[in-house]
Amino acid sequence: CLLAQNKVGEFHTALEHLPPSIVSENVYIRHPVAMEQYLMEGAYNKRGWEVGSDGYLQFIKEVRKHDESVPSQDLASQMINYAREMEQIV
Numbered sequence: 001c002l003l004a005q006n007k008v009g010e011f012h013t014a015l016e017h018l019p020p021s022i023v024s025e026n027v028y029i030r031h032p033v034a035m036e037q038y039l040m041e042g043a044y045n046k047r048g049w050e051v052g053s054d055g056y057l058q059f060i061k062e063v064r065k066h067d068e069s070v071p072s073q074d075l076a077s078q079m080i081n082y083a084r085e086m087e088q089i090v
Contacts, residue, residue, distance in 0.1 A: 003036055011036060 002011040015023060015033065023029050
């Protein structure tokens, strides 16, 4: 639920309270951890793997809402456009 709400920091905090063996062995924890890693790496094409329950399907729908606008890409585009404008002024 935290990842679907884009609360990555809270997700990591919750993981820190769990033993590493549980995180790596429990399928219900391992899959969201892998999903979060793919999202952080920008590997959005991997996010649809192993959709086994309605919960994962809902998660993927929520993530797709956020895919439409990636802030870092928008910021980079704005900076490039601003630099081009400044170049024309000078």
